[in-house]
Amino acid sequence: MYGKEVNALDGILLIDKPVGLTSHDVVDYIRKRYMLKKVGHGGTLDPLASGLLIIMLNRATKLSQKIIALDKEYIAEMTLGFSTTTGDLGGQVVEKAKDDGYLKLAKYQIEQVFQKFVGEIEQIPPMYSAVKYKGVRLYKLARKGIEVPRDPRRVKVYNLVIEDIDLPRVKFKIRCSRGLYIRQLCIDIGRELGYPAHLSQMVRTTIGKFSLDSAHKLDKILNEPDSEKYIIPLDIARKLI
Structure with a gap:
């Protein structure tokens, strides 16, 4: 998995959003899972759509506009x-x-x-x-x-x-x-x-260089006790954008 930074919760998560949830629903789940205040997503995915949703944690929320601008x-x-x-x-x-x-x-x-x-x-x-x-x-x-x-x-x-x-x-x-x-x-x-x-x-x-193949199911992120290991650290995320 990815190496840890000084703050391992500064980074992004690649989520495979299921049908039925809004992008904001996913943000709320992640916020509660890691007990964070600053959580955002990098581009809305409609409730009836599924697939890659980039979730930004803490300082990584500053990457929002760059991620949203990606093809x-x-x-x-x-x-x-x-x-x-x-x-x-x-x-x-x-x-x-x-x-x-x-x-x-x-x-x-x-x-x-x-x-x-x-x-x-x-x-x-x-x-x-x-x-x-x-x-x-x-x-x-x-x-x-x-x-x-x-x-x-x-x-x-x-x-x-x-x-x-x-x-x-x-x-x-x-x-x-x-x-x-x-x-x-x-x-x-x-x-x-x-x-x-x-x-x-x-x-x-x-989304840009990020692929659904590298994303994780939401249930996996929410239920695995050590799911922090799936967070892509901020310094690596910056290089991929």
Whole structure:
């Protein structure tokens, strides 16, 4: 494992977040586990998503902005046929396809549309997001049924590869810059194909040089008596960012 610093709890933990927990839930669990006041995470992962979540402890919380700015990679699944208020399976259905044409789309049609979203693109943040409007988080407004205008943001998609097509589902891998919402990407791709769509599954596999392969299950961190050994010391973490 990793060597200890003067303060072994100054560092980061790589957590494999399970489906069902918010990123803040994980922060709370870690804070209680190590009895710390300063704990943060390096980029929100939605409750219905799983995968790599970087948790920062004590002085490592100062690395927050650098970690959040790192590129990320996901394996995700888009499902055609209906869209929801949240863009994933956690919301209410707001639109259904008028016909079953989405089940008859050819592979080349789907591939052509996916390629349109590679490179620098503009994306309007979804209402269910942490983006602020006049100082208020959009998701707080969305929960009240309020929708406000949002300016498009320029984000980068470095790589977008379809891994499997089993209509109405399309599985893909994406590497992108910070600020890109995979939920919104699925909605936009579906719209380009002519059908409502939503994000049905998502796993975050990398953040910068950090990989899900090196992450630990949350239960393991919480229940092992010597789980401090999994903390990556601050000096090593700095070199990896």
